Amino acid sequence: MKNKLEHYIEAAKYAKIGLWEIDLLTNVSYWDDVTKSIHEVEDDFVVTVENGINFYREGANRTKIINLVENAIQKGIPYKGTFEILTAKNNTRFIETIGHIVYKDGKIIKVRGTIQDITKEQNLINDLQLNIDKLYSIFSSANDAILIIDASNGIITDCNSRLTDLSGYSDSELIGSHKSILFPQKYWEEIKFFLHQHTDEGVYKVQETFLKTKNGIVIPIEMASGKKFQIDDKIYLVSFFRDISERKKNEERMQMLLLAASGTSDTVLIADAQGLSIWANNAYLELTGLTMEQIVGHKAGYLSKGKKTDKITTDRMREAILAKQSFNTTILNYNQKKEEYWFELNITPVFDSENNLLNFVGVGRDVTLRKEKEIELKRLLDLTIDQNNRLFNFSHIVSHNIRSHSSNLTMLIDVIENEEDPNEKIKYISMLKGATEKLEETIRYLNEIITIQQNSNIKKTKVFLREEIKKTNNALNLTINKSQITIINTIPEDLIISVIPAYLDSILLNLLTNAIKYKSPKRKAFLKISHKIEETCTVISFEDNGLGIDLDKYGKKVFGMYKTFHGNHDALGIGLFITKNQIEAMGGKIEIESIEDVGSTFKIYLNEK
The missing domain is CATH 3.30.450.20 (PAS domain)
Structure with a gap:
């Protein structure tokens, strides 16, 4: 019998099955080495029923083992169960324990049993259950x-x-x-x-x-x-x-839309929710010169953009598409031959019943003729406004200056008629002659201004700028030498500009004589003529170190008629006014940068188109 028991204990150790026992007669409990190892206690650990129970995790888990042990001791009911314990080293383990009853003379004297660590198996079961729960959740939802x-x-x-x-x-x-x-x-x-x-x-x-x-x-x-x-x-x-009921309905609606779109003269382009083209009608293909193969699967309108296409409009269009919003615009596009056309476009997003974006539908038409008329009308309107402004300015000049001369002449005639002294009459007649000459000069300048405004459509001629400057220098040679001003001409020999030659002569003459008239007595005078090329125009700069102008005080009057700023006796206040009109008549503009007692720079912007 002893040998069998020893064999059983050895077999249990090999199988990592622990043995335990509660002796009810001596009230002594026993754990073998395997049981102690499972609970991670020291070899000299003294086990009792109470401290053995305390290893079981609190709650329903501990309550269950307590009930089973009490029923075994008091009622002789054997048990088998799976439990969760917390070891002496604070590790969680799952165990399976079995309790048997030992009788002697009909009385319960011992409860004896086995314990086995099933943590790995239980973790696998838990993982499996978790996966089952996940799969069921996916399956159900x-x-x-x-x-x-x-x-x-x-x-x-x-x-x-x-x-x-x-x-x-x-x-x-x-x-x-x-x-x-x-x-x-x-x-x-x-x-x-x-x-x-x-x-x-x-x-x-x-x-x-x-x-x-x-x-x-x-x-x-x-x-x-x-x-x-x-x-x-x-x-x-x-x-x-x-x-796919909703999808089928949408497909039917789309087929009806395609059928209707195929016969319309307006262009129709349909794109998916990502903005990729999926269909276009014949009107769109004819307008753009593209084939269906060239547009399907590509961003809508990607081949219609060119150098003059407005980037701000295309950016706004892109933002509207990203925001799934409608968008209306008129934009300059290009066909397959790179020919320009104006395109009026209305983009509408299409949603399903659940507000999911399905498509974008773009409906457009060629409005080139209408747009060109609008542009021409705007040009004529701008021209009319400009002419009206000039006319108002001119009428103000005529009204003010001619009236002044007329009043002066009337007054002189009245004085002459009433003057009896012949010597005084001669004196007043001399004054009358001067006033008449001044009136003639004023009328001559006004006629010149009218000529500039009437000839705004004279065709431009290409000239070599450096050569024209040399001609003006030669004409003013005596004046330049007398004033001892240094002319620095940095314009290259091959620079060609498009101008009305007569206007250019007048402009150069005015700017060069101004640099001489208004040179500073404090320093040796110079005039530097330079240039730079911008995107649509040539900029010619005339920089001097003369008297300069207080622009805060006179900035708005610089190019006005009869405006002078330095009190020179020979200053008429007409040169810059005429220069400005001549430059604007050629489609350009003039600007000034000036600091009083430092110098001035006049910049002429000549439109090369």
């Missing part, structure tokens, strides 16, 4: 309806709630029924072939078919085969169903 079928007989073995919602059947009505309950009879052979490919050939396939609800309503669906699996020699098939 999936957007698609899921159906599991026994491949041998077509019986439905499981389904998710999405299928019950779609079909109108409860899960108890579906599970155990044949798959044909879900499909109209005329599609049975089609479904059978689909499942045959799934089962025998392992072909993954998606196809459209129809599902019949419990109420007999037929719904278009998309059916996809899932993975097949085997349990106990039985093969099961997984299939996914998706309601």
